[in-house]
Amino acid sequence: MDQALEGVKILDLSRVQAGPSCSQLLGFLGADVLKVEDTEGGDRTRWELAHRDDQDSVYFTIFNNNKRGITLDLKSKRGHEILVPLIEWADIVLENFSKGVMDRLGLGYNQLKEINPRVIHASIKGFGEYGPWSEFRSFETAAQATAGLMAANGHEDGPPLSAPIGAGDSGTGLHMAIGILAALRQRDSTGEGQHVEVSMQDGLVNLMRIRLLRSLSVGTPNRRSGGMGWSGIPSVFRSEGGGHDDYVMIHVRGALWETILAVIGRSELIGDERYDTDEARGERGEEVREIIEEWTTQHSKYEAFETLANVGVWSGAVMSPEEVITNEHLIAREMIVDVEDDVRGDYRMIGCPIKMQKSPAVVKKAPRYSEHTDDVLVNMAGVSPDELPKLREEGVIV
Numbered sequence: 534m535d536q537a538l539e540g541v542k543i544l545d546l547s548r549v550q551a552g553p554s555c556s557q558l559l560g561f562l563g564a565d566v567l568k569v570e571d572t573e574g575g576d577r578t579r580w581e582l583a584h585r586d587d588q589d590s591v592y593f594t595i596f597n598n599n600k601r602g603i604t605l606d607l608k609s610k611r612g613h614e615i616l617v618p619l620i621e622w623a624d625i626v627l628e629n630f631s632k633g634v635m636d637r638l639g640l641g642y643n644q645l646k647e648i649n650p651r652v653i654h655a656s657i658k659g660f661g662e663y664g665p666w667s668e669f670r671s672f673e674t675a676a677q678a679t680a681g682l683m684a685a686n687g688h689e690d691g692p693p694l695s696a697p698i699g700a701g702d703s704g705t706g707l708h709m710a711i712g713i714l715a716a717l718r719q720r721d722s723t724g725e726g727q728h729v730e731v732s733m734q735d736g737l738v739n740l741m742r743i744r745l746l747r748s749l750s751v752g753t754p755n756r757r758s759g760g761m762g763w764s765g766i767p768s769v770f771r772s773e774g775g776g777h778d779d780y781v782m783i784h785v786r787g788a789l790w791e792t793i794l795a796v797i798g799r800s801e802l803i804g805d806e807r808y809d810t811d812e813a814r815g816e817r818g819e820e821v822r823e824i825i826e827e828w829t830t831q832h833s834k835y836e837a838f839e840t841l842a843n844v845g846v847w848s849g850a851v852m853s854p855e856e857v858i859t860n861e862h863l864i865a866r867e868m869i870v871d872v873e874d875d876v877r878g879d880y881r882m883i884g885c886p887i888k889m890q891k892s893p894a895v896v897k898k899a900p901r902y903s904e905h906t907d908d909v910l911v912n913m914a915g916v917s918p919d920e921l922p923k924l925r926e927e928g929v930i931v
């Protein structure tokens with residue numbers, strides 16, 4: 534067994550990001566993921582955002598590595614019939630449709646378990662399958678709005694701000710991956726599958742725990758904390774060059790303050806009660822900024838970061854997304870990898886953040902639209918090769 538999840542079979546009806554990020558991660562760890570797309574062009578991410586002619590958008594490839602892909606019109610009688618042996622094959626059926634879609638397709642959990650009692654139905658919803666908002670559709674920023682993130686983020690006197698991160702989408706995918714693995718573990722002893730549900734709002738509320746602690750405890754009114762936080766202590770400083778992304782983050786708290794002063798050549802301020810506590814530094818935030826920037830503006834963000842990190846100060850060069858994808862450290866850790874693709878041409882991709890000592894992840898290409906339809910239908914769903922042209926003509930497959 535080369536990979537940890539080898540032999541785990543996922544029938545993946547999911548689209549966009551929340552579901553596909555989950556199945557991709559499990560695919561990195563060795564699961565066999567079979568993605569089913571509609572016959573109307575498939576997952577919308579194939580053509581949205583960074584789309585180039587005759588190429589899938591990177592929006593698609595970034596969330597769909599390590600999968601095979603087929604098309605099937607699940608609303609057609611024959612399409613539905615063809616799916617049945619694939620449900621029998623699967624350990625997991627994953628989807629992130631809006632509430633009610635699976636039932637309308639005749640694929641609700643009750644129907645799935647009649648076909649395969651061992652199957653785990655992994656269902657991602659925007660607001661869940663019960664509760665007053667459960668009928669609503671959702672996507673990243675709706676989750677950010679309703680999980681407290683947007684109201685918490687931003688500058689103190691400005692409007693709520695979304696964060697450019699897939700915390701709602703991929704965060705939900707991560708939670709679902711854990712739910713799936715837990716259900717698999719339970720199935721090992723009971724022999725039965727189950728229905729697992731994760732809502733985007735719930736998943737993001739879970740990731741917001743650290744920001745909700747004040748509401749649960751002291752209960753002070755909300756203040757946005759995208760910049761300096763509540764403390765007033767600055768944490769991001771200009772660095773040499775003064776360019777758009779020339780900044781370094783430095784954690785100017787607790788005992789680290791003295792180490793920082795020593796590194797930046799201001800040891801005479803050690804013990805100076807104007808700056809000696811977090812509260813004092815918060816009250817004199819602008820002075821603290823001036824003291825530190827006198828040094829950081831003489832150094833590149835990488836020099837400043839490495840110098841401080843070398844003596845144990847929590848810090849980080851503020852890297853642009855462009856710098857991230859060419860960063861030597863991330864390349865050394867296989868977080869930026871080159872994927873071989875005979876049709877699209879080899880491409881650069883984000884790797885797997887889980888490093889397994891005995892079974893390292895391998896990042897493989899994402900499927901072309903309908904790439905594996907014939908092979909899967911004939912070899913896994915019992916369709917005769919002679920029937921394929923008719924299915925194509927009738928629009929059951931592409």
Ligand SMILES: CC(C)(COP(=O)(O)OP(=O)(O)OC[C@H]1O[C@@H](n2cnc3c(N)ncnc32)[C@H](O)[C@@H]1OP(=O)(O)O)[C@@H](O)C(=O)NCCC(=O)NCCS
Pocket residue numbers: 548549550551552569570571572605606607608629630631633634637638657658659669670671672673702733
């Ligand atoms: C993402 C979302 C907003 C998209 O909304 P939408 O485009 O209206 O899609 P829905 O999920 O409501 O419906 C999908 C439709 O495609 C159809 N469909 C999907 N795959 C199909 C297939 N292979 N063959 C035939 N029809 C298919 C469904 O049957 C459904 O049709 P219906 O509405 O007539 O029943 C919604 O699915 C949603 O809220 N999902 C849950 C939260 C989520 O994951 N959000 C996205 C995060 S990245």
